[in-house]
Amino acid sequence: MKEIIATDKAPAALGPYSQGVKTGNLLFISGQLGMDPSTAKLVPGGTAAEAEQAMKNLMNVLKAAGGEPSDLVKTTILLNDMDDFGAVNTVYAKFFDKDYPARACYQVAKLPAGGMVEIEAVAEVK
Numbered sequence: 001m002k003e004i005i006a007t008d009k010a011p012a013a014l015g016p017y018s019q020g021v022k023t024g025n026l027l028f029i030s031g032q033l034g035m036d037p038s039t040a041k042l043v044p045g046g047t048a049a050e051a052e053q054a055m056k057n058l059m060n061v062l063k064a065a066g067g068e069p070s071d072l073v074k075t076t077i078l079l080n081d082m083d084d085f086g087a088v089n090t091v092y093a094k095f096f097d098k099d100y101p102a103r104a105c106y107q108v109a110k111l112p113a114g115g116m117v118e119i120e121a122v123a124e125v126k
Helices: 047-064 082-093
Strands: 003-005 020-023 026-033 072-079 102-107 117-124
Touching (some): 047 072, 047 082, 082 117
Parallel strands (some): 072 102
Antiparallel strands (some): 020 026
């Protein structure tokens, strides 16, 4: 069985997908852009600001499923420009105390809504 996870503390999906899907103890969080959930627009301030908002959105979906940052086991970061890798790492690290999840990071040609960064995750939620 699967459970659809939705929260108004993260932007609504931009297409036919769910913010998150939980099956058993596994939670799959769809890619989160740096969009303000109240305006559905990218936050101003560039890649670091978008990364901060994307992580907040991701954490809000995680929380809606009953999870917490330590439950994250894998994240994937998509960047418009790999030169932003360091800035995104600085923001990303602020969301964890220790024991970071496994991660991959890729540069892509283009992200939805003109975003500079998108972050997706898998968590094991008890």
